[in-house]
Amino acid sequence: MDETTPGPRGIQSIETGGQLLIALANHGRPMALKDLAAAADMPPAKAHPYLVSFIKLGLVEQEAVSGRYGLGPLALQLGLISLQQYEPVRLATPRIEELAVLLGHTVAIAVWGNRGPTIVRVAEAPSPVHISMRHGTVMSLTGTASGRLFAAHLPAAVVKGKLAGERMPDAALLAAVRRNGLADSQDGVVQGVSALAAPVFDDAGRIVLSLTAIGPSGSFDLRLDGALAPQLRQAGEDLSRQLGWRPAAD
Missing domain, CATH: 1.10.10.10 (Winged helix-like DNA-binding domain superfamily/Winged helix DNA-binding domain)
Structure with missing residues (x-):
């Protein structure tokens, strides 16, 4: 029986x-x-x-x-706490503290939440001139570096479901993000603010978070071979390798 x-x-x-x-x-x-x-x-x-x-x-x-x-607010707070406890976030948290000092700009971690790219960790710039980002902020998919990065690496159907009135980012722009390994924005959502975002991938090649550096446009180097981009890209690749990701050439 x-x-x-x-x-x-x-x-x-x-x-x-x-x-x-x-x-x-x-x-x-x-x-x-x-x-x-x-x-x-x-x-x-x-x-x-x-x-x-x-x-x-x-x-x-x-x-x-x-x-x-x-x-409601409690449900959103619980969701944010859950995102913050996500293993890749814990792994990346000490790295953004190092990057903020190295780059001289505020650096944040964004993950894909139920409303889109969401800031879950922030390391403030050590310099007196810095740009504040708040935990829980949902980033525009078209006007921010973080948003463009996720839009480039997630399935189009997933992205379209979170556009909330925004137009889908241009296909050529998203292709450039994938090719360059970085997304950027200059004077997008906020005038005078620029940003660069690098992806972090898991062992299956899926984007799990972005490392986003943000600062005043006047002192922020957006060049792909400039002072910020190589460091940010390398940090993303290092964290991705720790999570089991391997580039196609490996």
């Missing part, structure tokens, strides 16, 4: 309500009540009390005008 051992008992109501959070996370954008309830396989009247409780906890928030439901 076959015997099965039941798993640990949970609280069914929490598991049921959790389907709403899963639906929001999978959809990636705020949803109307009827659509959210359908995605969680429950009637709207059953979903609504769960959403009220989730709003009180900060796991869900409701848009004042449209009434749609999206992930």
